[in-house]
Amino acid sequence: MSLYLTLELCSLSIPLILSFDKRVAFFRHWKALFPSLFITGIIFITADIIFTKNDVWGFNSLYHSDILIAGIPLEEWLFFIIIPYASIFTHYVIINYFPGTCLSDKSRRIITMVLIAALMVLIILFHNRTYTAFYSGFMIILLLISFFDKSRLLNRFYITFLVILVPFFIVNGILTGSFIEGEVVWYNESEITGFRIFTVPFEDIMYGFSLIFMNLMLMDKFKKPAETRLSVTNEKN
Numbered sequence: 676m677s678l679y680l681t682l683e684l685c686s687l688s689i690p691l692i693l694s695f696d697k698r699v700a701f702f703r704h705w706k707a708l709f710p711s712l713f714i715t716g717i718i719f720i721t722a723d724i725i726f727t728k729n730d731v732w733g734f735n736s737l738y739h740s741d742i743l744i745a746g747i748p749l750e751e752w753l754f755f756i757i758i759p760y761a762s763i764f765t766h767y768v769i770i771n772y773f774p775g776t777c778l779s780d781k782s783r784r785i786i787t788m789v790l791i792a793a794l795m796v797l798i799i800l801f802h803n804r805t806y807t808a809f810y811s812g813f814m815i816i817l818l819l820i821s822f823f824d825k826s827r828l829l830n831r832f833y834i835t836f837l838v839i840l841v842p843f844f845i846v847n848g849i850l851t852g853s854f855i856e857g858e859v860v861w862y863n864e865s866e867i868t869g870f871r872i873f874t875v876p877f878e879d880i881m882y883g884f885s886l887i888f889m890n891l892m893l894m895d896k897f898k899k900p901a902e903t904r905l906s907v908t909n910e911k912n
Contacts, residue, residue, distance in 0.1 A: 679750035690764035711893035716755035738859040
């Protein structure tokens with residue numbers, strides 16, 4: 676078994692087993708989660724394929740299987756299912772066990788505006804760095820959508836994301852060369868800022884935030900029609 680796949684299975688094992696925990700009951704969210712994973716995965720894997728073909732990043736064959744789909748290792752395809760699943764599970768664990776974990780609307784608006792401004796500066800300064808500019812812009816779009824549709828998802832996600840970053844940095848740290856010889860995933864230094872946290876490119880924070888938050892936004896949209904139907908049914912009864 677490849678190192679990449681081993682990391683993914685380890686990341687998935689506990690969240691999958693504990694999905695049936697009575698208090699969190701994460702399995703009840705699967706109906707909204709899986710279509711969200713599919714839609715978000717299509718967008719991210721498409722960018723992944725394009726970036727790989729253009730040498731923005733690439734993969735070390737020593738650490739992944741020989742199964743390639745559109746030039747991308749099988750493990751990379753699985754990444755967009757396993758890592759969001761584990762991250763969103765963590766998000767729900769936190770908000771279920773610590774329901775008071777929530778920012779005020781004012782704090783959320785301030786943080787969002789500061790982030791958008793900072794990301795715009797990054798785009799201006801590093802407009803010629805593909806990874807930096809693309810995912811800075813992508814994150815801005817998601818933040819603006821959330822801001823204008825008055826979604827309160829960010830009130831909790833800003834906090835839970837800080838917790839999610841801990842396992843995210845562990846897994847990504849190994850993928851980018853921590854504790855191993857070489858890297859599972861390598862980055863073209865001319866396409867990133869060059870600033871790293873340990874071995875993890877700074878841009879991976881925007882990448883991870885966007886990947887998880889887009890799934891949460893879609894889940895919220897998929898849940899609302901179901902909640903509306905349930906409400907109507909209860910009123911009729």
